[in-house]
Amino acid sequence: MTAEPVIDAQETPATPPPTVRASLSPSRAADFKTCPLLYRFRSIDRLPERPTVEQARGTLVHAVLERLFDLPAAARTPQSAGDLVAPQWDRLVTEQPELATLFAEGDAAGVAEFLRSAAALLEGYFAVEDPRRLEPAEREALISAVVDEELLIRGYLDRLDVAPDGALRVVDYKTGGAPREAFEARALFQLKFYALVLWRTRGVVPRVLRLLYLKDAEVCDYAPDAEELVRFERTVVALWQAIEQATARQDFRPRPSRLCDWCSHQALCPSFGGTPPPFPAAGAGDPLADARSRPAAPGADE
Ligand code: SF4
Secondary structure (H helix, E strand, O other), rough: EOOOOOOOOOOOOOOOOOOEEEEEOHHHHHHHHHHHHHHHHHHHHHOOOOHHHHHHHHHHHHHHHHOOOOOOHHHOOHHHHHHHHHHHHHHHHHHHHHHHHHOOOOOOHHOOOOOOOOHHHHHHHHOOOHHHOOOOOOOEEEEEEOOOOOOOEEEEEEEEOOOOOOOEEEEEEEEOOHHHHHHHHHHHHHHHHHHHHHHHHOOOOOOOOEEEEEEOOOOEEEEHHHHHHHHHHHHHHHHHHHHHHHHHOOOOOOOOOOOHHHOOHHHHHHHHHHOOOOEEEEOOOOOOOOOOEEEOOOOOOO
């Protein structure tokens, strides 16, 4: 028996209907789209990836922005955000001790510089938004929908704003230092994924999909429409079918691109002279219930 083609953890807010037999997050779907072998390494082999300083900074900045909106509106100042940086880092390190290994023991200067760099990204945030004027409807929310009766799609959105007239705005914070053009298609793919889930669950096409690039202090808005989301839904289902076929054939090919520079698995990749490990045998049990990674949490997939 071969590995199940699936995918992501089944920590869904509600029990999926009995027709559902697989789930897919935007991160893992984007992996397959970017490079099928990368998808295999992450979702089937489940190879560990050591967190990078950049990913840790992204997670930290997302955590600070999430907590910032717990404060009363008038208190959401750059000073308040800066004051949250160190306590949030302490919390993250307690919850994820591997983050502490990013810095040599006793490297207080390295940690201090890291915290300063996170604070600098928050300054980029305040350059493009005034959180005192916002009351997000949801933050770091896990959303899901069933498409094609069999496939559960789900993921965490950073923030959802709802206007008084009911219009939805999906906001995604981008903290990475990588060239934006290398990742923008992936970022937009993920936002359309959320738009599709919201449309299918709430019957409303989000008016705006917003990428906030904190390093550059820039905003990129995109307005989807229903026709586009219908096409996108077909794309997601086709992607899923391609994943199933690749799994049945145990055939996940590398697709080298600029994104290889950020791939943790070059040593195992044939495009870099490596050899992938043997294709894993399937674990027993329900493909929706066995151990799988969660959908990438906000900030972890920059
Ligand atoms: S190094 Fe590039 S081609 Fe190889 S698995 Fe990673 S992303 Fe794919």
